[in-house]
Amino acid sequence: MTDETLWRIAPSRRSLLRTGLGSAAAVALGAPAVHAAPRDVKISMQRSSVLFTVLKVKGTLAERLAPLGFTPTWHLFTSVIEPMNAGAVDIHADVADAVPIFTQSAKAPLTFYARERGAPSAEAIIVPDESPIRTIADLKGKTVGVSRGSGSHYVLAAALKRDGLTLGDITPTYLQAPEGAVAFEQGRLDAWSIWDPFLAFAAAKRPVRVIADGSGLTSYHRYYLVNDSFAAAQPEVVATVYRALAEAGAWMKANPVEAVALLAPIWGDLPPAVVAAANSRRTYAVEPVERAQLGEQQAIADVFYEAKLIPRRIDATAVPIFAIPPGRG
Structure with missing residues (x-):
């Protein structure tokens, strides 16, 4: 096919706009586009939310979410159970393995979308x-x-x-x-x-x-959760967050000196050796959640029920799990 043939069969900009064939084609031909303002995706954090801290400071997540029409807003909490139960944010940072037992007991509408490998x-x-x-x-x-x-x-x-x-x-x-x-x-x-x-x-x-x-008591996996409704409505956003977290975890382990330099001022200008000690005990290895791996969650739930810390017995493995798209995990 020659360039002349391509020119003849290509629709004109005017016909594209007149027939409503979509903004993507118009943009491709140079027409001015009207972009919607980015939507906020609210993300919770704690002091221990190291990987989200990395993504925030480096601006990585903002960069990754921009093409999807979203921008992250960061919300620091001392205790995350209340905002998780209330659905106060969209995507939740990592929480200790015990926390989802309380949110599940409260029937909070939350989906597991990632976990950090154990660090007892x-x-x-x-x-x-x-x-x-x-x-x-x-x-x-x-x-x-x-x-x-x-x-x-x-x-x-x-x-x-x-x-x-x-x-x-x-x-x-x-x-x-x-x-x-x-x-x-x-x-x-x-x-x-x-x-x-x-x-x-x-x-x-x-x-x-x-x-x-935690040795001999718990593997201390840290879980990442997202509101059920947000996971259903915006799966690509959740998948993008997952991939960014996995990359941040790999960066932490591959660049320990740089990681200490990034975190030390945020944690109150601690001596590098203190920050390094904390980092050395975490794996920062982010992986998908699999139902077969939730047996320890049940053990935690049973201990909490026996201690009267939750009001009823729960099946800790019966939780919604976000499936990471193939080839992207």
């Missing part, structure tokens, strides 16, 4: 190094700080159960992580059950001793 040493029960407390059994009658509904809440409950104790054998003090950090540093807690990066923060403030971590 990234949450631990710690005491001051000079403390006489050496074992979990020594916690009997002691004041222990923990964030209600967190993964560390499960670690505490499971560690007590393993040693023949219950939450009723201690004095649990429910504090959000920043409040717990202050209380622990000031000596108002005998022990603290906490996760990274707050675990690393505490060790930087004063010498501490780990009396138990």
Whole structure:
């Protein structure tokens, strides 16, 4: 086919506009286009939401979502259970494996769209190094700080159960992580059950001793969730977020020095060694969620029900799962 033939059969710009054949063709021929304003996609974050922090600071997610007509807005929460239950944002950052048990128990309309591979040493029960407390059994009658509904809440409950104790054998003090950090540093807690990066923060403030971590109790997968309605309406946005997270996780592990330099000022200009310690305990390996892998979620749900932390038994494997498009995971 010659150029002359192509010219003759190509529709004119006027006929395209007159017959309403779509803006894409008109744009291809140079017609001015009217673009809709980008829609916000609301994303929740915590201090421990490392991969979303990377995507925000580097501007990667904004760049990836722009062609889809979306722009990310970032919403920092100390506790994410309430906004997750209320549907206050569209896409939720990573949460400890215990958190979805509470949201599922509350019948929050949430879909799992990714998980971060396990890192059991990234949450631990710690005491001051000079403390006489050496074992979990020594916690009997002691004041222990923990964030209600967190993964560390499960670690505490499971560690007590393993040693023949219950939450009723201690004095649990429910504090959000920043409040717990202050209380622990000031000596108002005998022990603290906490996760990274707050675990690393505490060790930087004063010498501490780990009396138990997640090892043997939980793999400590971190899950990423999205509102059911948003996942159904905008699957390509969710898939794009998933791919960006996976790439950010690979970047973290391939560039540890650069990762520390990025996070240190955000975390309060911590010494590089402290940030590196927190990063070393996380895998940052993002992968799709598979129902067959949710057995540990059921174990967490059963412990929480026995401890009367949730009002009813639930099937923790009966959750909506977002399928990553083939070839894109």
